[in-house]
Amino acid sequence: MQPTYLPWLGYFSLINSADKFVFLDNVKLEKSDWHVRNKIKSGRQELMLTCPVSTPKGRMIATIENTQFVSANPWRRKHLKSIAESYAKAPFFSSLFPLLDSIYNDESITFLAQMNIKIIRALMDYMNITTPTFIASELEGVSGVKDARLVSICNELECNNYLSPVGAQAYIEKESPGGALVKNDIEVFYQNFTHPKYPQVKGEFISxxxxxxxxxxxxxxxxxxxxxxxTGTHTHYQSLSV
Incomplete structure (x- = not known):
């Protein structure tokens, strides 16, 4: 999965379901996507937090791994302030906020992928999710594009089953059921996760x-x-392809 900013519950469902999880960081950046933004609840409404990033060589060649933040923009302080104001009265504020504060105030973190992966791994530790994680750009011997790259990653990590969000089905199976993965004897399964309800500090529940x-x-x-x-039983690709 691409390393997204402050991911939703389903992202961690995917991590927790896997034997190995790969941050796909060496792919094209989408500035309007979840790579750079996510939502929290502020009072009774949702609030979008967006990270300002710089693409001096143009968006067409910008990848998540090589994208840096706009250094002059005080977005970290603003995001921390919004988070603090939104959750100061939440039961686990004193437990979680210092963890986030330490990451946001780490001036050595200047790249988008670096920040997102740092946050995700810290939240995994906080939840005691112990799935081994890997960063695609650091894997040797990986080649290809699109689903061919997924095959290469699976081969590098000696995996014969691939678990994907169901939203990626069209991407994976554009050419054939199961795509290049199944053609290379890698079984494809799609995640089934239903978003639950839980108590929130103010107002009606926002999902x-x-x-x-x-x-x-x-x-x-x-x-x-x-x-x-x-997290339900994962669906085999054939069940969605017929």
């Missing part, structure tokens, strides 16, 4: 926010219980 909303409100132990409870 599909960053995982930190759930963590601030019910804590790491109960969040993982929700992830496990609402």
């Amino acid at each position: 599909h926010l960053s995982v930190i909303d759930c963590l601030f409100n019910i804590g790491p132990v109960e969040t993982v219980k929700l992830i496990n409870t609402y």
